[in-house]
Each structure stands twice: as C-alpha cells, then as structure tokens.
Amino acid sequence: MKLPRPYSIQSKFLLSLILTSLVIGGVLFAGFSTHMSQVLENVVREKARMVFGQVDSVQNYVRGILRPQMYEELPDKFIIQAMSSSFVTRNIMARDENEPSTFTYRRVAEKSRNPSYEAKGIELELIKYFRENPQQQLWEGYKNIKGEKHFVMARPAVFKKSCLRCHGKIEDAPVELIELYGNRGFNHTQDSIGGIDFVGLPVSASVAHIQETIMSYIGVFLLAVLLYLGATNMLFKRIVANNIRILTTNFRRNFSDEKGVALFREVEQEDEVGEMIGGIEKLSDYMFDARQKLQDYASNLEHMVEERTGELEQEATARQSDVELFVQLLAGSSSSQSRGELWKVALPLIHKRFNLERTAYVCTFSSKNFYSIPETPERPELPDNWVELLTDSVSLILDDRAYIPVESSSGSAEGLLCLFRKEGSSFREKDRGILRAIGRQLGIAADSISALNSIVRHNTNLQSIFEGISDPLLLADGTGAPIVANESARKLGEELSEGCITDGGVVSLLCQGWGDSANCGISKSLLMNEALSREVSLPEGRSFAINIYPIHHTENPHERRVVVYVHETTSQKKMLAQMTQAEKMATVGKLSAGLAHEINNPLGVILCYAELLKKGASGQSAEDIEVILKHTRQAQTVLKDLLNFARPKVSSTTGTEFSGIIREVADVFRIQADKQGARIDLDLDESVPKLNVEPQALEHIVANLLLNGLDAVPENEGRLKVSLAMEGAEQVVFKIMDNGPGIAQEDLQYVFDPFYTTKEVNKGSGLGLAVVFGFMSDIGGSIEVENGDEDKGELSGAVFTLKFPLTAKDK
Structure with a gap:
C-alpha cells in the first residue's frame, strides 16, 4: 500500500482522526472507570448494610424477646449463650474457616471482657474516631487488611441502660459472668462508647475483574478505531483525495506551457488543498495577464461571460437548496408517525424552496382529503385529465402551476402534489426533474409509513390473540426452552415452580418423568415432522395434555422451533371418574330396586300370614311365630338400608348456583x-x-346429557345448544338440544329405562338417562325428551327439557 505524503491533506486528515480517537478513548476510559468504581462501592456498601441489618435483627431479638423471657423463667440465672446479645451475635455471624470468606464481621471493644475480641489496629483507630466525634453514627471507607484492600463499614457500640447490668458495676453483675471472665469488661457508664461493630468486605478481586473488563473494552475500542481509520482512509482517498488529484492533474495538463509549469512547481510542495489554493492564486495572476491581452479583442465577450457566471451561481445555489430540501424531507419522513404528519412537515419545506403562492396535496383515491399551505377551506382545482396523470404516472408542469403524482412506483399513485407559482414567476425546465423526484420520494415515504403502521397493528393484534388464549401456549426451541410464552404459560410456570420460573418454561416442569426424553418428545416431533400429543400426571394429582406442533422454518436442526399447547385435564378426569362412579351406583340402585321388588313381596306375604297365625297361636307356637316376624322385619330393614346406600343424595341444605x-x-x-x-x-x-x-x-345430570349429545352429533359439523331460564316464578327450566339424527319415535318411550340404549355395542351402558331420570324424580322435578322443530328455532336433533321446582328456600 502506498503511503500518503506527510504534508498531504490525507495525512493531515488521518492525524486529526487519530488524535480525536485518542481523546474520545481517554474520556470513555476515565468515565467507565469512575462508573464501575461507583457501582462496586454501591454494591459492597449495600452488602455491609445487609450484614448490619442481620446483626440488628439478632440483637433486637435477644434484647427484646429472648433475654426478658429467660429472666422471667430463670430470674436467678444468667445463661450467656441465650442472654448475651454480643455472644449470640458473634456466634451467629461466625463463619467456617474452611469456607471462602465474603465478609468479615467483628464486634470488638477496648479492654474487652473476652481477649479474643480485643480491638486492635484499625479497630482502635475507629473507636478513637467515634469517641472524638460522638455525633457520628457510621464510618465507611477503604482499608488494607492483611495486605488486601477491603471496604469497611463501622458503627459505635454504645452502652445503653439495659447493658449496665452485665457491663456496669461488678457487684451488680451476674455471678456466672464473674466466674467466666473475672473482673474484665466492667465499670462502664451509660451512653459511653466501649467498642464498635466492624464489617469488612474484600474488593481486590472485584477491582482486578473491573480492570480486566476495562482493558478488554480498550482493546475492542482500539480495534474498532483501527477499522474505522482504515475504512475512513479508503473512503477519503476515493471520494476526496483522488478527485482533488484529478483536478490538479487537469490544471497541469491544461497549462503545460513554460509559465504554467513554473507555477505548479512553486505550489506542489503543499497538500492538495494548499496546492489548489496556491495554484488558483497563481492561476488567477496568470489569467489576469492573459485577460489583459485578450481584453482588447474580446470586449464584447466580457458581458456574456458575466451573465453566464451569474447564471451558474444561481444554478449552484438552486442545486444546493434542492439538496437541503431532500435532506429535510428525509428527516421529516423519518420523524413522522402518520401520513398527515408527513404532509404537515413536507409541504412547508416545498413551499419555501420554490417560493410558491400555494402548495397542496390532494388524496384523490381514498378519503378526498387535502392539505394546503397556507391553510384554506377550499380544495385546489385539479386539471380535467387528473385521472390520466395518476394512472400513467405523468407530471403536468405549466408555467404558473404543476401537478405531480405522489407515487412509490409507476402506476401506484394515490394523490397529487399541487404547486402554484406567484404571479409573474414560472417553473424552469430544470425544475421538472426535481419536482418528479420530490413526488417519488414523498410516495416512498408515505408507503413506508403505511407499511410500518400496518406491521405495528398486525403485531398488536397477534400479541392480543396470543395473550388472550386462556390455556398455556409457547414457542420453544428444540430443547423445550421457551422463546415466547403467553401469560397463562408464565402463570403456570410460576405456580408449578413456586415462583422460581417466570419465563413460561413449563415443558421441563411437566416432562420430568419422561427419562431421557425430558422435553416430552419435542426432538422426536422435529425429527419426524409430525405433531405429537402427550398426557402427563404430576405427583400432586394434576394432569395435563401436551400438544407439540413442529415448525420447519429452517434446514438447520438446531434452529427449529415448536409450538407447545398445554391443557389441564384434571377437572375432566375427575368428572369422568365421577360419571363412572355414578353409573356404578346407578347399577347398584337398579339391582337393589329389583331385589326389593322380588324379595319385599314374599317378605310381606310371610309377615302377613305370620301375623294371622300369631293371633290364633299360644305357648311355644306364639314364640316361634314371633321369631319369624322379627327376622322378616330385619330382612326388610336390610333391603331398605341397601336402597338408601345405592341412591345418591340429591337434596342440599345450601344453595347451588346451577349456571356455574x-x-x-x-x-x-x-x-x-x-x-x-x-x-x-x-x-x-x-x-x-x-x-x-x-x-x-x-x-x-349435565355431564350425562352433554355426553349423549356429543355421541349423537355428526363429525365436524356438530352443534349443541344449552339454555337455562326461569319459567314463571315456580320452576327453573334447563334445556339441551343437538343437531344429531334425533330419536326414533318408537324409542322415545324407552329412553329412560335402565340398560336401554340406541348406541352401538360397547358405546353405552343404557344407565346414563336412567340415572338422570332417578335424580329428577328424587328432586321432585321432571325430564322430557322430543325431537327438535327447526320452525321453532330449535336444532333438528333430540331436545331434553328438565324442570326443577323452586322451594320457598330457593326463592
């Protein structure tokens, strides 16, 4: 790589970037170091306060509860293990020497009763500090303890009135203390400072960790700076330096005579910009000389050059204004939340740039709304062919007005940008391209806002649906760990984990009993690309149905996802168990009723004839007949008890809410x-x-009728309708109907008989409706069945009507 010259603009630019990066890095390093030190100090300070809080709790308990109780129970005894707050506190806060120490707690005193807790070194300094500054209740700071830096928090131990029994005059102290410690630690006065509570937390390791972290960040920052400098150097060289070099080369090529070469040799030792400035200065002198020579020959051209220069200046100013306009439009579209906000930002900018009399946007395809600067109640006048302008993506630009389609792509326009010039001014030919570009940019911005609003709205709707599902539902990875979970899943996770799991991770909680497949077969479902269902039961008796649906959105097996739907089936299983028990009890009841009918009649005959025989008998015969009567009545009592056992209790002393x-x-x-x-x-x-x-x-009653209805309705089109209402003021009517085939006319009179069923073999015992009939009879109500009449608004299947009488207590 060719290095730039030391005096080139590229070298100066790189040197400026390096110095700026060093300054920024130094500021960031200092700020980050200070922040991390403050964070560490706040953490250790809070830990120290927690230790003091625990110490206060123990001491308050001993002083306020345990010690008074001990004095009450043993008034003549002093048990140091229960009645000395210092002894109890030190032993509770003592730590095992083999365990790593996270803090040091000492309750020490000067001339301590126990030599092990004699203050020394730093502790003596702190006792002296508190005695010299009695108004101070806490000291905190950093100290070196055994060669390691510690955060220290200390407070004075002040002798209160309740402390003087053990620490005051020796003749008032308990005998046990004197026998244990001799005459040490006595003769203290009230409100005197005898020692301190001392907590020290080591911070050297944390400081080292912070320094390592800071150095890591510095390394990352330096690497980022190097990458940034390299990229900036390449961009600067490509965008700036190369173009300036091309410009200076053109100067050399265009002025290659002896005088021009001499000029460039004088300035080529400067950087590119300096070279340009020097070259332009020398060139101006050179051009001035040439101008003097040509002035006599081109006096007529001077005026034309001045006009052209003015036009170029105006053109440059206009192009700069156009660039500023597009930048402002881009910034306005980024900050706008709706189309209305976009037009309120964009129209004033366009109005100002082109110095217009009126600027408006007309929504031609949707709401017919319009926005105008200045604001007027009248909609701007549109050309007769405005529909063609929109559909063909054609701009109509006249001298005093312009109509620009606002569109993101050809043929997708939904409005017109209407621009009206002030009187005496007109649009130039060069403005046409700028106006079309403005229309396209505004169209793209409007579409972007609509798309963003649509995405936000759909995301909100999906979130509402997802959270509105009452059963736990979650999106999980291949291990069962939750990625997204609804509120029900999070609540179930907290409930099953006793508040430990709050992210909806219910798969691991429900599938702990599946051995190696502790994710309920999620891996198998992903491998087979099939939905799986699992039934799990927890030790506390709850049961759940888990449905797993794989989602193959990627070929990487480690990135695949599953939808897990969990439904608690505890109530359903309990209901089915109750129904099974009800059928069993109904069977026993029917058998008992049959026995009563078959046995009670012969027993009645025996009882009748025995009574007749007893009237004419005497002596031993009368006694024998009495034995027969006794055992006959006993047999009747046994049958009655059997019937009472088999028949369930239907009446209740408390009201039951039927709708619930x-x-x-x-x-x-x-x-x-x-x-x-x-x-x-x-x-x-x-x-x-x-x-x-x-x-x-x-x-x-409800379960039997619903089960019958579900067995009767057709697959995928079944419907059951359940209603509950008052009929007059004397009874409640409960009705259930279905859209099944109904009940044959010849079967209607037998449907309530025991063991009578129209279902397939092994699909019903014929006892369900008999049980319901028995319940309604015991209640004093009635049950009727008929086929529905669609003309009356009923479904076409069977209609069961149950009427419950209201007692005075019910009312």
Missing part, C-alpha cells in the same frame, strides 16, 4: 367437542336463583 355448574361441565367437554369438530353454545340466565340440590347431582 353448567359452565364448568361445558368447559370440560369442550375439549372432546373440539376434537370432533363440534361446538357447544351456552345461553344462561344469570338471574336464576340457587337450587337446594347437591352440586354432584347437577354435575352428573
């Missing part, structure tokens, strides 16, 4: 409905009063 039960059961069955492509619609009157019915009975 319906909503909970419907939420459970919506999972099954979604899998079938079915929909469950609820129309519930919230003013319905509470019913004195057990919640379990109502859950069984």
Whole structure:
C-alpha cells in the first residue's frame, strides 16, 4: 500500500482522526472507570448494610424477646449463650474457616471482657474516631487488611441502660459472668462508647475483574478505531483525495506551457488543498495577464461571460437548496408517525424552496382529503385529465402551476402534489426533474409509513390473540426452552415452580418423568415432522395434555422451533371418574330396586300370614311365630338400608348456583367437542336463583346429557345448544338440544329405562338417562325428551327439557 505524503491533506486528515480517537478513548476510559468504581462501592456498601441489618435483627431479638423471657423463667440465672446479645451475635455471624470468606464481621471493644475480641489496629483507630466525634453514627471507607484492600463499614457500640447490668458495676453483675471472665469488661457508664461493630468486605478481586473488563473494552475500542481509520482512509482517498488529484492533474495538463509549469512547481510542495489554493492564486495572476491581452479583442465577450457566471451561481445555489430540501424531507419522513404528519412537515419545506403562492396535496383515491399551505377551506382545482396523470404516472408542469403524482412506483399513485407559482414567476425546465423526484420520494415515504403502521397493528393484534388464549401456549426451541410464552404459560410456570420460573418454561416442569426424553418428545416431533400429543400426571394429582406442533422454518436442526399447547385435564378426569362412579351406583340402585321388588313381596306375604297365625297361636307356637316376624322385619330393614346406600343424595341444605355448574361441565367437554369438530353454545340466565340440590347431582345430570349429545352429533359439523331460564316464578327450566339424527319415535318411550340404549355395542351402558331420570324424580322435578322443530328455532336433533321446582328456600 502506498503511503500518503506527510504534508498531504490525507495525512493531515488521518492525524486529526487519530488524535480525536485518542481523546474520545481517554474520556470513555476515565468515565467507565469512575462508573464501575461507583457501582462496586454501591454494591459492597449495600452488602455491609445487609450484614448490619442481620446483626440488628439478632440483637433486637435477644434484647427484646429472648433475654426478658429467660429472666422471667430463670430470674436467678444468667445463661450467656441465650442472654448475651454480643455472644449470640458473634456466634451467629461466625463463619467456617474452611469456607471462602465474603465478609468479615467483628464486634470488638477496648479492654474487652473476652481477649479474643480485643480491638486492635484499625479497630482502635475507629473507636478513637467515634469517641472524638460522638455525633457520628457510621464510618465507611477503604482499608488494607492483611495486605488486601477491603471496604469497611463501622458503627459505635454504645452502652445503653439495659447493658449496665452485665457491663456496669461488678457487684451488680451476674455471678456466672464473674466466674467466666473475672473482673474484665466492667465499670462502664451509660451512653459511653466501649467498642464498635466492624464489617469488612474484600474488593481486590472485584477491582482486578473491573480492570480486566476495562482493558478488554480498550482493546475492542482500539480495534474498532483501527477499522474505522482504515475504512475512513479508503473512503477519503476515493471520494476526496483522488478527485482533488484529478483536478490538479487537469490544471497541469491544461497549462503545460513554460509559465504554467513554473507555477505548479512553486505550489506542489503543499497538500492538495494548499496546492489548489496556491495554484488558483497563481492561476488567477496568470489569467489576469492573459485577460489583459485578450481584453482588447474580446470586449464584447466580457458581458456574456458575466451573465453566464451569474447564471451558474444561481444554478449552484438552486442545486444546493434542492439538496437541503431532500435532506429535510428525509428527516421529516423519518420523524413522522402518520401520513398527515408527513404532509404537515413536507409541504412547508416545498413551499419555501420554490417560493410558491400555494402548495397542496390532494388524496384523490381514498378519503378526498387535502392539505394546503397556507391553510384554506377550499380544495385546489385539479386539471380535467387528473385521472390520466395518476394512472400513467405523468407530471403536468405549466408555467404558473404543476401537478405531480405522489407515487412509490409507476402506476401506484394515490394523490397529487399541487404547486402554484406567484404571479409573474414560472417553473424552469430544470425544475421538472426535481419536482418528479420530490413526488417519488414523498410516495416512498408515505408507503413506508403505511407499511410500518400496518406491521405495528398486525403485531398488536397477534400479541392480543396470543395473550388472550386462556390455556398455556409457547414457542420453544428444540430443547423445550421457551422463546415466547403467553401469560397463562408464565402463570403456570410460576405456580408449578413456586415462583422460581417466570419465563413460561413449563415443558421441563411437566416432562420430568419422561427419562431421557425430558422435553416430552419435542426432538422426536422435529425429527419426524409430525405433531405429537402427550398426557402427563404430576405427583400432586394434576394432569395435563401436551400438544407439540413442529415448525420447519429452517434446514438447520438446531434452529427449529415448536409450538407447545398445554391443557389441564384434571377437572375432566375427575368428572369422568365421577360419571363412572355414578353409573356404578346407578347399577347398584337398579339391582337393589329389583331385589326389593322380588324379595319385599314374599317378605310381606310371610309377615302377613305370620301375623294371622300369631293371633290364633299360644305357648311355644306364639314364640316361634314371633321369631319369624322379627327376622322378616330385619330382612326388610336390610333391603331398605341397601336402597338408601345405592341412591345418591340429591337434596342440599345450601344453595347451588346451577349456571356455574353448567359452565364448568361445558368447559370440560369442550375439549372432546373440539376434537370432533363440534361446538357447544351456552345461553344462561344469570338471574336464576340457587337450587337446594347437591352440586354432584347437577354435575352428573349435565355431564350425562352433554355426553349423549356429543355421541349423537355428526363429525365436524356438530352443534349443541344449552339454555337455562326461569319459567314463571315456580320452576327453573334447563334445556339441551343437538343437531344429531334425533330419536326414533318408537324409542322415545324407552329412553329412560335402565340398560336401554340406541348406541352401538360397547358405546353405552343404557344407565346414563336412567340415572338422570332417578335424580329428577328424587328432586321432585321432571325430564322430557322430543325431537327438535327447526320452525321453532330449535336444532333438528333430540331436545331434553328438565324442570326443577323452586322451594320457598330457593326463592
């Protein structure tokens, strides 16, 4: 690489950049060092205050709670391990010598009772400081302890009135203290400073780490400076130095006579700019001599040259104004948040640049709005062919006015920029290109603002949808770690981890029992490019359904993503278990009813005839007949108890909100409905009063009817409609209907019989509707079934109507 001359403008420019970089680097180094030192000092100061806070907590507990209680329990004893605040504090704050020390705590005194806690060195200096400055309650600063720099925080230990029992006169002190320490540590007075609480935190390692970090940043800064200098040198050489060199070369070539060569030899020792300035000065002298010679021959040309020079100056000024205009338009478009703001910024700039009478923008395709400078209520007049101007991307520029399509590309114009000159002035031919460029730039800026607003709006909508999903949903990487999670996923993570995980990382929490596949098969789903479903159960009894959907947006397996959808199935499983139990209990009830019917009749006959025989019997026969009567009645009691056990309790002493039960059961069955492509619609009157019915009975009723409906509706088009309302003031009507095939007319009278079903084999036991019928009978209500009539607004399938009577308590 060829180095620049030491006196060239390129060398001077590089030297200026190097000096500037050194100054900036020095300022940054000093500021960063100061900031990091302040941060370190704030951290260690806060740690020291935390240690003092812990010490205060222990001492307050001993002085305010433990010591008074001990005096109350053992008034004649002094147990130092429980009643001395200093002893308890030192032992609690003591650290294992084998563990790395993060701080040093000492509670020391001058002429200490325990020689191990005698103040020395720095501690004595601090005791002296507090005695000389009694108004000071805290000292903090840096000290060297055992050759290592420490941040030290100390406070005076002042003897209060409660301390003088053990530290005052020796004759008042507990015998145990005298036996343990002799006569050391006595004869202190109230409010005197006997010692200090001392906390030291080592900072040498932290300072070294900060220095290493600063040096690393300096290295990065120097590397960046070198890269910046190299790039700037190349750009400067290409953009500035080469062009100046070309200019000076042209001077040499155009003035190659002996006098011109002599001029350049005089100035070529300067840098390029100096060479240009010197050359121009010498050239002006040279040209002046030539001008004197030609003046007599070209006196007529002088006037023409002056006019042309003025035109060129005006042209240069105009082009500079155009550049400034485009820069200001670019800055205005960057700061504008809407199209209206863009026009309010752009129109005044255009108006000022071309010294116009009126500047306006007309939105011709959308709202018919317009913006005008100065502001007027009248819309500017458009040419007759304005539609062709927009569709053909053609500008109409007349002497006193111009109509420029505002478009980002040809054929995409949506408005016209209307410019009106002041009277007596007109647009020049050279202004046409500038005006077209302004229209294109404004069109691009307007489209950019619209695109940005659309992106922000769509992002907001997607975020609202994502956060609005009630079940946990997250986007995870191949290991199950969350990338984005909704609020439900974050709440579930906090709940399962007891607040430790707040980023929605529920995969690791739910899949801990899957062994090597602790991410519930996410790796397998990505490898097979298939959606997977998992059922997991937690030790505390909760269960979840996990659905994994792979997203192949890249060929790199390490960058692939999955969508994880989690749904808690605990309530659903509990409901299914309750339904199974209800069917079992219903079966026992029906069997018991059959037994009662078949056995109670013979028992009644036996009881009747035994009563008749007893009237005519005497002696031993009467006693035998009494035995028969006793055991017959006992058998009837056993059958009655069996029936009472099998029949569930439906009445309740407390009210049950029926609409809430319906909503909970419907939420459970919506999972099954979604899998079938079915929909469950609820129309519930919230003013319905509470019913004195057990919640379990109502859950069984709703669950059985919903399950029957889901079994009957067609795949992917199923629909169930559930309603709850008052009928008069005496009863509540619960109705459920579906769009299935309905029930055959000949089967309607048997649907509530036990073990009667129209479903396929192994799809139902025939007890569900019998159980519901039994519940309604026990409640005192009724249940009816019919096929729906679409003319009445009902669905075409089966319609079950349940009526619950209201008691005085319900009302």
